[in-house]
Amino acid sequence: MTAAVLPRSAKxxxxxxxxxxEKLPRRTAAVGYQEVLHRTVRREFRLLAELxxxxxxxxxxxxxxxxxxxxxxxxxxxxxxxxxREHLWPALFASVPAWEQDAVRVVVADWTTRAALxxxxxxxxxxxxRQWAVATTLPARDAFVRACARVAxxxxxxxxxxxxxxxxxxxxxxxxxxxxxxxxxxxxxxSGREQMLVLGLALEDACALDRARLLxxxxxxxxxxxxxxxxxxxxxxxxxxxxxPPAA
Numbered sequence: 001m002t003a004a005v006l007p008r009s010a011k012x013x014x015x016x017x018x019x020x021x022e023k024l025p026r027r028t029a030a031v032g033y034q035e036v037l038h039r040t041v042r043r044e045f046r047l048l049a050e051l052x053x054x055x056x057x058x059x060x061x062x063x064x065x066x067x068x069x070x071x072x073x074x075x076x077x078x079x080x081x082x083x084x085r086e087h088l089w090p091a092l093f094a095s096v097p098a099w100e101q102d103a104v105r106v107v108v109a110d111w112t113t114r115a116a117l118x119x120x121x122x123x124x125x126x127x128x129x130r131q132w133a134v135a136t137t138l139p140a141r142d143a144f145v146r147a148c149a150r151v152a153x154x155x156x157x158x159x160x161x162x163x164x165x166x167x168x169x170x171x172x173x174x175x176x177x178x179x180x181x182x183x184x185x186x187x188x189x190x191s192g193r194e195q196m197l198v199l200g201l202a203l204e205d206a207c208a209l210d211r212a213r214l215l216x217x218x219x220x221x222x223x224x225x226x227x228x229x230x231x232x233x234x235x236x237x238x239x240x241x242x243x244x245p246p247a248a
Contacts, residue, residue: 030179075190078122081118089108114161196225
């Protein structure tokens with residue numbers, strides 16, 4: 001459940017049983033949040049692989065910018081998975097009718113295996129990034145590029161499976177009130193500045209409805225912080241990282 005990042009609500013995603021692909025899930029707030037987060041992490045890991053491939057291997061400042069960003073997006077996704085395991089799945093099982101619980105357990109078990117493997121890859125990416133930051137050599141940079149590409153492919157596969165198999169269950173069975181409780185129970189360890197950056201990344205490609213939902217989920221103080229300094233700092237950070245302003 002962080003394309004996004006919300007103060008007082010960490011990342012939190014959501015699973016569903018195998019349903020006909022012809023039947024799209026209702027676009028509840030929970031479904032919208034997941035889609036925004038998925039889109040954000042997919043984009044950032046693909047961009048990191050591309051940006052790193054052009055980066056000078058011995059530029060310590062550029063190396064630090066890229067590897068810090070990879071570590072941040074990795075932590076966002078790892079925390080998101082933790083929020084699902086600790087809060088979302090119990091809430092979902094409590095709402096699923098008894099006759100479908102066995103099928104849901106199978107789907108969640110599949111998700112758990114994929115998520116564990118992906119979390120391992122994300123931690124490996126952070127390690128490879130630290131190695132590049134210390135060595136500042138071409139082989140270290142190329143190892144980071146390959147690790148980014150592997151993670152990007154794994155994130156694409158993981159989120160595609162989740163959207164195909166899990167979002168319909170979330171849309172069908174998780175009440176809005178339970179989703180709100182899950183968001184509030186999830187805890188983020190990101191700093192305030194990191195949360196503002198991830199919020200900006202999530203808002204970048206979001207439609208008007210998703211933007212409104214994300215901003216409505218913030219506390220009044222956080223919304224003020226985003227308007228006063230967060231949006232400006234986000235734009236500066238994106239320009240420094242990508243060499244171009246954010247899409248929106």
